[in-house]
Amino acid sequence: MADGRTGVAYIRVSKVGGRGDDLISPEVQRHTIDMLAEREGIRIVAEIQDIDKSGRYFAKRRVKEVIQGVKEGRWSYVILWKWSRWGRNLKESQIHLAAVEEVGGIVRAATEDVDPKTTIGRFTRDQLLSIAQLQSDMISDSWKEAQDKRRRDGLPTDGKPRWGYVYEGKRYRVDESLRETLKAAYEAYVSGASLRGMALEWNAAGLRTTTGILWNGGRLGHMLDTGFAAGWIRERSDTAAAGKYKIADFDVWRRGAHEAIISLELFERYRERRAAQARMAPRSRTASHALSGLMFCGYPDCGSAMVSSTSGRRRVLNWTCNRAAVSKAHEPNNVSDLRAMGFILGWVERHVQRGESVTEEARRLEAGRQATNDVEALDADISRLMRKRARLADSWTDELIDREDYVRQRAEIADALAAAEAGKRLAEKRVAASGITYVRQFGDLLDEWDRFTPHDKREALAAVFKRVVVHPGPFGPDKLELVPLWQADRERWCAVVVD
Structure with missing residues (x-):
């Protein structure tokens, strides 16, 4: 049982995004906590840290361990550096504070110490938690504005490296030394190669991931799944899907400003085979x-x-x-x-021998070629309209046009975009139905057959x-x-x- 004057030091540090300072490092927090504990005669018997954890959420943090320690009598006090370390979500913070108090514990903040047993103390504490949430919301709003600007510019919402590209001058350009390698990877996969086999070949050739580690089938698949090489930038509209990386988890696909290395047709073929592999039993x-x-x-x-x-x-x-x-x-x-x-x-x-000699086959392949041309033309239209939409937004922001013109032009662009995207989806279905991309593989399959493993x-x-x-x-x-x-x-x- 705790003697009534024992406490746990709870320390939380958010992801600082490369900020490079130590203003709220664990050491700084612990030093201030120890000063309060010494002044109040509280013996710190444990330290619980949540490193790189957001204050907006409690689900993945160790706060339950803190509460359980109070319940089991291992400590009576939970001491923080500031109230913002407890949380930046007022509602969730109050719920978890109540959970501590229900089992007989007391939460205190070393630099913002109030008496939670009094009405004024609880009011002050809640105001400090509200300020913590306000600060978080303001940072979030600024980040959202920055993300929206990057979307308008045809960029990913982050500036992380993309394999096969170099990020410079706020733009992604193709790394010419990797262009053919990346293109060949998609072509090999749709022709039947395995991700694991390609990963081993890449490792043997000295190729590494953007973080400098060895490739495996999973890492290679996740990189190819992004579709960045096809000109796509993908996102999730559902925040609950964060941390999931299957193609189906990304439901927002927009065209980027960067140069595509592979065609949309090739990427769709890649996606189809990935989906077919996912449905297949692991043993198969x-x-x-x-x-x-x-x-x-x-x-x-x-x-x-x-x-x-x-x-x-x-x-x-x-x-x-x-x-x-x-x-x-x-x-x-x-x-x-x-x-x-x-x-x-x-x-x-x-x-292979028939090729296009049969009239029906020729018509089918010609229809496929026409559909492919339609996809490329519509894709160009979509890119043009997205650039036009971005310029319109900039004109509105810079007060070059009035609100009435902005709303009207935005609606016109939205209608044109919807029509182009619908037309492209239909054209892509016509490409798939024609089988044009599959026929190309027949000759390669026969040429390589004797060298293939089962x-x-x-x-x-x-x-x-x-x-x-x-x-x-x-x-x-x-x-x-x-x-x-x-x-x-x-x-x-x-x-x-x-x-």
């Missing part, structure tokens, strides 16, 4: 076989994933419906890996095919259905059996 992401995670049963009302198995003395690899094998839901359905691979590679080879082969096939459906019955022209990523599920692509 590192494949033991080229067709792992791609084979599905075509029995009516089944659609289950097929699993690999071996048979005979030669351990022949087969694919069989797991549901049929386990629950006997239908007759066995299987196909040998050798026949399936021959079928698939034959299909790919024929598409995992690389699966990655390359997954960049072209959504799945391979194995239908019931003996092997023949209709046994396998290849579903490319750009086709609807119901559409069937069958090829002649390869002997």
